[in-house]
Amino acid sequence: MELISEVTHKYLRTKKKFPNVWCAGCGIGIVTGAIIRAIDKLELDRNEIVMVSGIGCSSRMPVYVDFNTLHTTHGRALPFATGVKLAKPNMKVIVITGDGDALAIGGNHFIHACRRNIDITTILINNRTYGMTGGQFSPATPFMKFGTTAPYGNRERDFEISMLAKAAGAPFVARGTTYHVVQLQKLIEAAIVKKGFSLVEVISQCHTLYGRLNKEGGAVEMMVWQKEHTMPIEAAKNLPPEKLKDKILTGILWNTELSEYCEEYDKIIAEVRQDTKGE
Amino acid sequence: MKKDDASAPEKSMLLQGNEACARGAIDAGVRFFAGYPITPSTEIAEYLARNLPKVGGKFIQMEDELASMAAIIGASLAGVKSMTATSGPGFSLMQENLGYAYMAEVPCVVIDVQRGGPSTGLPTKISQSDTMQTRWGTHGDYYPIVLAPSSVGECFDLTIRAVNLSEKYRTPVILLTDEVIGHMREKMTLPDPKKIKIINRQKPAVPPDWYQHFEINPHFISPMASFGEGYRFNVTGLTHDPFGFPTSQPKEIADKLSKLKNKIMSHSEDMIQVKDELIEDASIAVLAYGSSARAARQAIRMARQKKVKVGLINPLTIWPFPEDYLRRLLNQLKLILVVELNQGQLVGEVERVSCGKSEIESLNRYDGELITPQQVFNKIMEVK
Numbered sequence: 001m002e003l004i005s006e007v008t009h010k011y012l013r014t015k016k017k018f019p020n021v022w023c024a025g026c027g028i029g030i031v032t033g034a035i036i037r038a039i040d041k042l043e044l045d046r047n048e049i050v051m052v053s054g055i056g057c058s059s060r061m062p063v064y065v066d067f068n069t070l071h072t073t074h075g076r077a078l079p080f081a082t083g084v085k086l087a088k089p090n091m092k093v094i095v096i097t098g099d100g101d102a103l104a105i106g107g108n109h110f111i112h113a114c115r116r117n118i119d120i121t122t123i124l125i126n127n128r129t130y131g132m133t134g135g136q137f138s139p140a141t142p143f144m145k146f147g148t149t150a151p152y153g154n155r156e157r158d159f160e161i162s163m164l165a166k167a168a169g170a171p172f173v174a175r176g177t178t179y180h181v182v183q184l185q186k187l188i189e190a191a192i193v194k195k196g197f198s199l200v201e202v203i204s205q206c207h208t209l210y211g212r213l214n215k216e217g218g219a220v221e222m223m224v225w226q227k228e229h230t231m232p233i234e235a236a237k238n239l240p241p242e243k244l245k246d247k248i249l250t251g252i253l254w255n256t257e258l259s260e261y262c263e264e265y266d267k268i269i270a271e272v273r274q275d276t277k278g279e
Numbered sequence: 280m281k282k283d284d285a286s287a288p289e290k291s292m293l294l295q296g297n298e299a300c301a302r303g304a305i306d307a308g309v310r311f312f313a314g315y316p317i318t319p320s321t322e323i324a325e326y327l328a329r330n331l332p333k334v335g336g337k338f339i340q341m342e343d344e345l346a347s348m349a350a351i352i353g354a355s356l357a358g359v360k361s362m363t364a365t366s367g368p369g370f371s372l373m374q375e376n377l378g379y380a381y382m383a384e385v386p387c388v389v390i391d392v393q394r395g396g397p398s399t400g401l402p403t404k405i406s407q408s409d410t411m412q413t414r415w416g417t418h419g420d421y422y423p424i425v426l427a428p429s430s431v432g433e434c435f436d437l438t439i440r441a442v443n444l445s446e447k448y449r450t451p452v453i454l455l456t457d458e459v460i461g462h463m464r465e466k467m468t469l470p471d472p473k474k475i476k477i478i479n480r481q482k483p484a485v486p487p488d489w490y491q492h493f494e495i496n497p498h499f500i501s502p503m504a505s506f507g508e509g510y511r512f513n514v515t516g517l518t519h520d521p522f523g524f525p526t527s528q529p530k531e532i533a534d535k536l537s538k539l540k541n542k543i544m545s546h547s548e549d550m551i552q553v554k555d556e557l558i559e560d561a562s563i564a565v566l567a568y569g570s571s572a573r574a575a576r577q578a579i580r581m582a583r584q585k586k587v588k589v590g591l592i593n594p595l596t597i598w599p600f601p602e603d604y605l606r607r608l609l610n611q612l613k614l615i616l617v618v619e620l621n622q623g624q625l626v627g628e629v630e631r632v633s634c635g636k637s638e639i640e641s642l643n644r645y646d647g648e649l650i651t652p653q654q655v656f657n658k659i660m661e662v663k
Contacts, residue, residue, distance in 0.1 A: 006633055013513075016522060017524055046511065047507060047508075047509045047511065048507060050357075050507075052353070062513065063513055063515070063524060063525065064443040066511055067511060068506040068507065068510075068511050068512070069511075069512075069513045069514070070353070070356065070506075070513075070514045070515075071513065071514065071516070071517065071525075072349065072352075072376075072379065072516065073349070073375055073376055073379050073516055076345060076346070076349045076375075076376060078346075079313075079341060079342075079345070079347075079349035079350045079353070080340070080350065080352060080353040081348035081353060082313075082339070082346075082349075082350050082352035082353065083311065083313060083349065083351060083352060083353025083354035083356075083357070083361070084354065084356065084357045084506060085353075085357075086311065086337050086339060086350070087311055087337075087354035087355075087357035087358065087359040087361075088357040088358070088506060088507050090507075091357070091506065091507050105466070106343055108346075109342060109345075109346055112341075112342040112346070114452065159306060165364045186581035249567050265332070265337055265339075268332045269332045269335055269337075271332075272332050272333050273332065273333060273334070273335055274333045274334070275333065275334045275335060276335070
């Protein structure tokens, strides 16, 4: 059996682009590892994978991995990815984004990608803050938590990301954490295999900014918090509501079948195409 | 649109400017269009929504212009010739990702069918007030290619040229039309698509291990692989090294920005086209582009009948600005009259090049109406 690190190294641009920009203890590296292992497990051809991202800590991931990689503008990864996918529908398109990137500046693109149901796997790494710019509050920062731009406590409420995606039309919505790495890898595998728009929200830790500002401890303490405050959706089914208080559900939260956009467009082409008729 | 046989050779038709752009795009090989409805450009999207799938291409209506610009960049990186079309407010929204396309050297075409501004301005009325926005619309140092047709026939020809130049130089090209050019109908003869000269981006001749997506070479144009061809390169809007990885090294930064400049400026002669008329013996020139060139052409003919030695300079390429062409005429021209449907934009460039050698006069109209030949004629007679 191969060591996990050996699997990971096969997919990293080790010669060119390290060390990375992430702080020691950051959750984004854990997510990177889970994505790589999922891709390895599924035995996908790395030439057929396009990883697209926006701007932010998590969006730096494509630079380090050995796929076709596209690091775009803030919030716009999904429309860039939409163009790539429509141009080459056979390629696997994976979008890496963060809570600020996907839900604030890219919020409109996010709901429309869900609605359009184009076959893109979106990994949304939610650390509840803007890390790269230094810890400002984001659309995923809970009420009364602190950020450098919420010095008196955040008076806005955070998005319920999975409900937002489901309501916007996404056929596959999952949630994992950086603590539960085995589950996370399985969720990513399922999302990649899913035909249609799939979202995996990953609850991650930013101990250097969010953790410090909110006195939630270091990376270890924040991951212990994840362990204690989450519950697999399967386990939650049989529990009374009072036991689920303050628990965040993980696993595949929503999974349904809808026709996929690129396939729908191919039907149009098959119907009206003229230039190859008679050939 | 009942019968659309875009493939029929050599055919005379009554065509709308926007439709001519859309037809030109298909003939130039554009197979992906992403757009958002906006007056007065929407007919381009409508035509391509109907006709792109007929040739195996794809149309998508995105959620806004930011997304439209992003989608065409994505499709182009995946190897498909791509285009969008918009007008002022949408063009403003596209500036962010247009800058990305300059930085990441992604071929694509943006058509801006101008209307009055600023802001929502005059959705259904003509203006040429985006001229400087096409030059400096996005942040940072960059060198755009901008073409300005003044007839339906030129809409068709210059759309093809825009696609070809974008492919050849790996850069966005802007086609700057306006409400009148976009909506008017003129008779034109469509060429046989097989006889149209098509340029495709240069592909790498090296194996993936040697490939540099942003290679710096003597002609400044890097060969371009597409996603899925085994090259697995990185593309970023961050300032990058020749491999496409973010850099903060001063030499790599300067090399990249110099490359972006040299790529355009060292090939500007290939990009610049000027259509002049009666300029050989002229001591006065009217310089006009787009819709105003139509009125100016008529006006110089009227003035010639009054024995005024006046000619027309009609740049079809406004950026890079045809400064060498103009400089050669400065000893001959005592006066240049710049006619624009704005408060004076390209005139600044004419003044810069003239350096006081020729006198510069401006004729501007910005009330949402076309300038008339009589107005231009009167101005010629006033300043001659």
